[in-house]
Amino acid sequence: MSVSNASGWPMFFRREGVRGFALMSPSFLFALLLLAVPIGVIITFSFWTQNYLDIDTTLTLQNYREVFEKPIYGVLLQRSLIVAGSVTFLTVILAYPLAYYVAFHVHQRKALWIFLITIPFWTSYLLRIFAWKLILGYNGVVNTSLMEIGLIEEPLDFILYNMNAVILTLSHAWMPFAILPIYVSLQKIDRSYLEAATDLGDGPIRRFLRVTLPLSLPGVLAAMVVVFIPTIGDYVTPKLVGGTDGLMIANMIQVQFGKANNWPLGAALAVTTMVTVTLVATGFVFFAKWLGGRAR
Template identity: 65%
Template sequence: MAMSRLARSEAARGLLMVSPPALYALLLLAVPLAAILAFSFWSQDFLTIDFTPTLKNYREAFSEPLYMQLMLRSVLIAGSVTLATVILAFPIAYFVSFHVPPHRKSLWIFLITIPFWTSYLIRVFLWKVILGYNGVLNTTLQGLGITDEPLTFILYNANAVVITLAHAFAPFAILPIFVSLEKIDRSLLEASRDLGENHVMTFLRVTLPLAVPGIVAAVLIVFIPTIGDYVTPRLVGGPDGLMIANMIQTQFLKLNNAPMGAALAVIAMSIVTLIALFFLFLNRKYLRGRS
């Protein structure tokens, strides 16, 4: 009886401790998501909202070619940004983990996070200056005689969005990969080399497989916010670089059609959720296969 009362009291204390953050998350996350979901089944005529449930918004979203084109472009751009970011982040994380002395690793991590010190908007505007028609990059290339005229494919298109977002989210990819590499038992690498494997095969057979959880985490951390970004496409993307988030913003703020914007947001969130669950499934299956 005493043990039972103790267990109940500990459970009650634990529930009491968890309740405030759970309530906070419920109010700030679940309630807005529920509101967006409800809005997606309503309709709006300028400022008048009709609360009658309807699937009109979803039918229009899937039948209108522009919406599906923006959705596909968003997935492709987010995928390209994720691929570029992870490929560029892995060598940096590997270098810091395996080649930087332990007493200097914290300094390197500190340096990696320096971009967070400046505003996201400032970084996007800087890339606009760098990639512009008369920007730093084109001026340098022309000054060195590498090009005769400014490059036009690096600004106001999808390429500029990928470049800018890859730079903005690089630290988010470096840190989880670095943590995953730090957890690798160095004796496994020594055992691999003692068994006759060279450095390349040791990396491919030992280091890279053990770093997969960190890579998957980096993919999710970069992909999920990237597909919903609307600031960067608006500033550096041009007509060919706009994404679904820009259309959602237009529906809410310019066309006074919140239900249509909500429906597009629900579809985008559903696609992101399915892709994230797919990566988590692959990661879980991979870890089970190695255990």
Template identity: 75%
Template sequence: MRGFALMSPTFFYALLLLAVPVAVTITFSFWTQTYLDLDTTFTLANYQEVWSKPIYRVLMFRSLTIAGIVTAVTVILAYPLAYYISFHVKERQALWIFLITIPFWTSYLLRIFAWKLILGYNGVINSTLMELGIIGEPLEFILHNANAVVMTLSHAWLPFAILPIFVSLQKIDRSLLEAANDLGDGPVMRFLRVTLPLSLPGVIAASLIVFIPTIGDYVTPRLVGGSDGLMIANMIQVQFGKANNWPLGAALAMTSMLLVTAVSVAFILVARFLGGRVR
């Protein structure tokens, strides 16, 4: 009883902030909205609409694709930097980590607007390329589409990917690398056989940290994505806002949550399998 008494405040706090909102969302997803009234009769109509209308399937697939690309780009960019800090920076590692966190000092919205200015029709990239004579007219494919969303989100979530990979690399016993070197492994084989498998937990953590919130982002697609960069979160926001159809929005949210969970679990299993094969 004493152990339960010590645990209960934390348990009820987590229950209040996590379980209750999810339970409310699940409950709403089985109701229907009739103009201004909410019909609490149990129904699967919302889920049938989610899976039957092409627009929802397109947005869901686009969201998974964009989130997957952002995750891959972010982890690929983050790993070399984390590796360099962990293995080649002997002093002032704390300073490097401090510099990585500097983007957090700026508002997320300001960073998005900054990218909008950089990628804009008359933005920094187009103006520079035109001044250099490389292009004759502004590039239109770098803003108001999925490309802009990928670039903006990759920049925004890069620090979140660097930190878990760095921590994972720091935990690697350096004597294992020395042993691999004594056994004749070169730098590439040492990395593939020792460093990469042992840092895989950090890679998995970084991937999940980036993938899960990215697929639920609706601010970035709205500001820099245009009609070709909208994601499922934008549709959920519309249903809870202008459309005033909370049950359908809840069904979209729960469907997205289930898909994200399935993809995340599959990714973890595949990553662990490949990690075992590498070892």
């Protein structure tokens, strides 16, 4: 008995599961403390109310009532959904052919292509938006060039500070992120399936629609989720290139935590956004499943 007691503790640590868990726990605890707990606090805050300088901790749905009743929040959320949806659609449609090209038509230096595609994603996000501002601005590259060659006499003022500028800038920023998952799923496709389709008489288009596309849908889905989620929560792009017509829900959240100093309302907006994002992402998953089922 005394022997097993003496070795009980070290034996416990020698067990596989315990060791793995122990190794994982620093990252896990870190994420728990700095992510799960804070999000829990935000959810709690959303049921409290701001009472001038104090926070009233009686639980109430008042913030959510305000979010749903005041039209401004609905408009901003709807616009964020439209912008994020358009950006997702554009990036996936534009990224797919490139991912396809690298997966099927590049035979040497594939890794170099992937590296070149990812570099812009790692460079400063703020600077990329700023670059677009330089391009689209009143005195920007587009306007000054068009005036130089005499196509227009006055600078065009409709190309910056609106929703389209936001969509363009965001699509450009997230393009690399969309290419990777699509590329990975195309790369995984067993080439003998394609040969089989050809042998069985499918032309290139039919083969693409019936074999390649359905098999790459998981990648397309991952790309959609990975692009949609960050774009809906962006506030820098709308602020720099969006003007007043391009502002999104995250700008409002930022204002509530900043100037307006109404944390509970901001928290309610953040929770509403999170729930919306989760619903839409789930919608994507079901849509892809339905599409995958139909294609077969």
